[in-house]
Amino acid sequence: MALFSRLLVVASLVAITACSASADTAPNASQIKAKLQKKMAGRDITAVNTTPMKGVYEVIVGGHQIIYTDAKADYVLVGDMVDLSNHQSLTEQRTNELLKTDFKLLPLDKAIKEVRGDGSRQLAVFSDPDCPYCHRLENDSLKGVTNVTIYTFLFPLNIHPDAMRKSQAIWCASGNDVAAWRNWMDNKKLPDPIKTDCTTPITENLALGEKMGITGTPALVFTTGQIVPGAIPKEQIEKLLTAAAAAK
Structure with missing residues (x-):
């Protein structure tokens, strides 16, 4: 995915979370995981983690795939989260960390x-x-x-x-x-x-x-x-x- 496209993904996610986070206090990761597991039946939600971007949560699906959600688990986006200071894809970095075996x-x-x-x-x-x-x-x-x-x-x-x-x-x-x-x-x-x-x-x-x-x-x-x-x-x-x- 080109850097510009990646930025569009992140920008879209910021807009979504800005709308939802203002109405309610963000739930904790376990609550988000439970909501997503219910909404995404049949998919294994391995973990939910915070990210450097306020109101944006990293969701690990099936142990390897990374997607993102807002604080209310109403939306998910697939794409790269890019650190503009270092011009580095945080999504790619995390994916490589998750790809481990014995x-x-x-x-x-x-x-x-x-x-x-x-x-x-x-x-x-x-x-x-x-x-x-x-x-x-x-x-x-x-x-x-x-x-x-x-x-x-x-x-x-x-x-x-x-x-x-x-x-x-x-x-x-x-x-x-x-x-x-x-x-x-x-x-x-x-x-x-x-x-x-x-x-x-x-x-x-x-x-x-x-x-x-x-x-x-x-x-x-x-x-x-x-x-x-x-x-x-x-x-x-x-x-x-x-x-x-x-x-x-």
């Missing part, structure tokens, strides 16, 4: 395992074979990163109609699925012959990613449990790998 619980046997160098560091990546940002991650950001074991969870998105077939073909490749993955990401060549009839963990990977709050690819998971979306730069990956290794 790396030790990841079913690594359901991922393609690639060992580089001594393999001492660990990184999990949820990746779609037809995602252009996944190709950028593989060909730019991860290029030259060594002494790491990379676990790639095949995660074909619905927006890429052929991604499921390609994921199945890569996993079902005779001999070495690591070589099949690298040949596709590096050379755009699928295994020959293409096999899609073996047992794959792809459906389980999709369910796992949804549970973890992963909605797009690539998504990188570090041993600290931090989940970072997007084809982030190599320098950032190295920094996060180093921090994760130091935290052990």
Whole structure:
């Protein structure tokens, strides 16, 4: 969302809360949560927190999604709250904080395992074979990163109609699925012959990613449990790998 659009969202929310807050004293977070849970039946309202903006409350839905509401829980808005002093999206910052998991619980046997160098560091990546940002991650950001074991969870998105077939073909490749993955990401060549009839963990990977709050690819998971979306730069990956290794 462009910065101007984000500001419109925040400005709209300020107008709403200004009208409602003047009439009544704002209830506490637990009251807002109870009201929203009743009005948004079927959605899990995980928590309600205050924000730096008076009368505006952060609502966490399903453990990962952030929306905002007014003090009377009459309205909700989806969008970014932007700190203009630092030109930073507070929504993005909070979302990244909420995206956490226990790396030790990841079913690594359901991922393609690639060992580089001594393999001492660990990184999990949820990746779609037809995602252009996944190709950028593989060909730019991860290029030259060594002494790491990379676990790639095949995660074909619905927006890429052929991604499921390609994921199945890569996993079902005779001999070495690591070589099949690298040949596709590096050379755009699928295994020959293409096999899609073996047992794959792809459906389980999709369910796992949804549970973890992963909605797009690539998504990188570090041993600290931090989940970072997007084809982030190599320098950032190295920094996060180093921090994760130091935290052990």
